[in-house]
Amino acid sequence: MSDERIKQVSAIRRAMIRPELGAICGTILVFVFFFMIAGDSGMFSAEGVQNWGVVSAQFAIIAVGACLLMIAGEFDLSVGSMIGFAGVVIAILSVQWGLPIWLSIIAAFVVCMAIGALNGFLVIKTGLPSFIVTLAFLYILRGLTIWLSILTTRQTIIGGVKEAAEGDPLAWLFGGVIFKGLFQWLGDIGVIETFTRGSRMGQPVVDGIPMLVVWALGLVIFGHWLLTKTRFGNWIFASGGDAQAARYVGVPVNRVKILMFMFTAFCATVFATCQVMEFGSAAADRGLLKEFEAIICVVIGGALLTGGYGSVIGAALGALIFGVVQQGLFFAGAESSLFRVFLGGILIFAVIMNTYIRRMITGER
Amino acid sequence: MSTPLIEMDNIEKHFGPVIALGGVSFNVMEGECHCLLGDNGAGKSTFIKTMSGVHKPTKGVMRVSGQDVAFSSPRDAMEAGIATVYQDLAMIPLMSVTRNFWMGREPRKSFGPFKWIDFKHANKVTMDEMSSMGINLREPEQAVGTLSGGERQTVAIARAVHFGAKVLILDEPTSALGVRQTSNVLATIDRVRKSGIGVIFITHNVRHAMAVGDRFTVLNRGQTHGTAKRGEIKPEELQDMMAGGQELAQLEGSLGGTV
Numbered sequence: 001m002s003d004e005r006i007k008q009v010s011a012i013r014r015a016m017i018r019p020e021l022g023a024i025c026g027t028i029l030v031f032v033f034f035f036m037i038a039g040d041s042g043m044f045s046a047e048g049v050q051n052w053g054v055v056s057a058q059f060a061i062i063a064v065g066a067c068l069l070m071i072a073g074e075f076d077l078s079v080g081s082m083i084g085f086a087g088v089v090i091a092i093l094s095v096q097w098g099l100p101i102w103l104s105i106i107a108a109f110v111v112c113m114a115i116g117a118l119n120g121f122l123v124i125k126t127g128l129p130s131f132i133v134t135l136a137f138l139y140i141l142r143g144l145t146i147w148l149s150i151l152t153t154r155q156t157i158i159g160g161v162k163e164a165a166e167g168d169p170l171a172w173l174f175g176g177v178i179f180k181g182l183f184q185w186l187g188d189i190g191v192i193e194t195f196t197r198g199s200r201m202g203q204p205v206v207d208g209i210p211m212l213v214v215w216a217l218g219l220v221i222f223g224h225w226l227l228t229k230t231r232f233g234n235w236i237f238a239s240g241g242d243a244q245a246a247r248y249v250g251v252p253v254n255r256v257k258i259l260m261f262m263f264t265a266f267c268a269t270v271f272a273t274c275q276v277m278e279f280g281s282a283a284a285d286r287g288l289l290k291e292f293e294a295i296i297c298v299v300i301g302g303a304l305l306t307g308g309y310g311s312v313i314g315a316a317l318g319a320l321i322f323g324v325v326q327q328g329l330f331f332a333g334a335e336s337s338l339f340r341v342f343l344g345g346i347l348i349f350a351v352i353m354n355t356y357i358r359r360m361i362t363g364e365r
Numbered sequence: 366m367s368t369p370l371i372e373m374d375n376i377e378k379h380f381g382p383v384i385a386l387g388g389v390s391f392n393v394m395e396g397e398c399h400c401l402l403g404d405n406g407a408g409k410s411t412f413i414k415t416m417s418g419v420h421k422p423t424k425g426v427m428r429v430s431g432q433d434v435a436f437s438s439p440r441d442a443m444e445a446g447i448a449t450v451y452q453d454l455a456m457i458p459l460m461s462v463t464r465n466f467w468m469g470r471e472p473r474k475s476f477g478p479f480k481w482i483d484f485k486h487a488n489k490v491t492m493d494e495m496s497s498m499g500i501n502l503r504e505p506e507q508a509v510g511t512l513s514g515g516e517r518q519t520v521a522i523a524r525a526v527h528f529g530a531k532v533l534i535l536d537e538p539t540s541a542l543g544v545r546q547t548s549n550v551l552a553t554i555d556r557v558r559k560s561g562i563g564v565i566f567i568t569h570n571v572r573h574a575m576a577v578g579d580r581f582t583v584l585n586r587g588q589t590h591g592t593a594k595r596g597e598i599k600p601e602e603l604q605d606m607m608a609g610g611q612e613l614a615q616l617e618g619s620l621g622g623t624v
Contacts, residue, residue, distance in 0.1 A: 231473060233482075234464050234482065235469075237464065238464075238468050241459050246457070308459045362510040
């Protein structure tokens with residue numbers, strides 16, 4: 001009983017029609033745009049690439065967590081506050097209490113993932129929308145962060161982490177760069193520019209791949225693999241697509257959702273730790289608005305706000321678009337406030353396009 | 366007479382002061398399609414949820430192949446070979462046919478600590494099972510949302526059969542479907558029955574029930590009105606028992622027998 005009304009789909013169309021399509025088009029557009037208006041401004045030199053690469057990587061780290069959580073059917077609005085909170089926890093434990101950095105970092109991960117689990121637990125047990133529960137934690141965590149840092153240091157910025165991190169066995173994972181030798185060699189043979197004077201004379205302007213970028217790539221690859229290739233990934237889709245239908249066939253929906261809240265908290269803590277290691281300080285106002293930026297990346301990447309559909313690769317491209325636009329406008333010498341206008345425009349455009357693509361794939365009406 | 370695959374003996378279910386089921390007896394034999402008819406509110410949903418392990422009966426005994434059982438979760442019922450296909454909750458439209466088919470029981474390959482879904486195997490089995498049910502998919506990766514309602518029901522039935530269901534409970538599988546899709550689903554029920562599975566077909570459409578049913582039980586206000594074999598009862602009598610007779614008989618007179 002083959003149905004004559006189903007048209008055969010061409011291989012090209014099948015390869016094209018995927019959740020990331022909108023983000024792929026957007027990425028190409030953004031790159032072409034900035035090649036044209038800022039191609040000669042140094043935006044695409046090694047240093048320029050590092051500049052927007054790091055910014056994009058920051059977005060990507062939190063976008064991966066937000067993406068998997070959104071596909072599982074939930075939101076986390078406490079990501080930004082969690083970033084501030086995790087940073088202050090690390091700084092207080094290491095600088096104020098004198099604990100080694102590695103222990104402070106582990107403690108921050110444990111505490112933040114426990115809060116993530118609490119978020120998930122409350123959402124599951126109360127049946128309230130995660131929007132409300134995590135909105136509460138947006139305020140609770142931000143308030144606690146400011147209170148804790150003023151209580152222990154009488155200020156909202158805690159410095160001295162860099163000194164404490166010297167020679168630490170874990171801190172290098174979150175700060176600094178890798179492949180220094182390779183980049184030095186690239187500098188020596190002239191592929192990358194080198195400093196021509198000053199104390200770093202002869203060193204390449206980009207001295208390696210920042211750990212932040214390594215984390216971003218690692219998380220994107222892990223998230224993509226988990227979502228598309230594993231049993232757990234199938235459960236993430238199922239939990240967000242229709243939790244009740246998933247329960248009826250034995251998918252442990254509650255466990256999946258709580259684990260995704262914990263993973264989002266993990267990503268936020270990675271972000272916070274990298275930031276603390278880079279600046280050598282923690283501040284109570286770090287991570288402001290990051291929750292929305294993460295959600296924007298995910299939505300540009302083709303995910304459905306109501307869950308059950310999306311792509312980690314798409315979210316990563318969303319983060320890339322975000323980073324390139326933010327830094328590109330700076331390189332182009334545009335008024336920096338225009339960044340938000342541009343971003344809002346991209347957001348609307350991406351969502352309309354993604355809605356159309358999704359209808360083609362899923363037959364939803 | 367052999368042992369029924371599943372036997373519900375004088376089942377009662379109370380929700381607080383409400384008696385949803387007041388002593389219902391029901392069984393299904395191998396290779397039989399037993400239709401459970403009832404109007405909205407007759408207790409059909411409560412009854413199937415009791416059979417499929419969602420609710421625990423307040424009183425009465427359940428037996429699977431002659432053994433007393435007490436299910437504490439839908440999982441227990443599934444392990445005992447009782448699969449339920451719910452009308453709206455059978456499938457997740459945004460996910461592919463393969464992902465839906467294997468949901469909760471994905472086949473895996475592994476290398477060291479890494480385990481991943483064996484999509485090649487999963488896709489092949491899905492295509493084979495679907496074509497044995499008479500549906501040729503364009504591709505196993507197509508989203509369930511692109512299938513018709515009847516095809517979705519069929520995917521859910523094929524899934525239950527593949528995972529070793531001995532008893533298949535179908536909750537109003539035809540009530541939201543068009544004529545042609547309904548006949549496809551009824552044909553699928555017939556196919557499943559012939560493979561030796563016991564089918565419990567819940568419906569309030571007498572014509573659909575008469576098309577495939579071997580036995581008929583009518584549920585009304587939490588009570589059964591007895592079970593009839595095929596050929597022993599007329600569609601009009603079933604209709605009367607479901608609706609409580611009277612008013613519908615009058616209505617039927619004025620509508621000329623179209624209800």
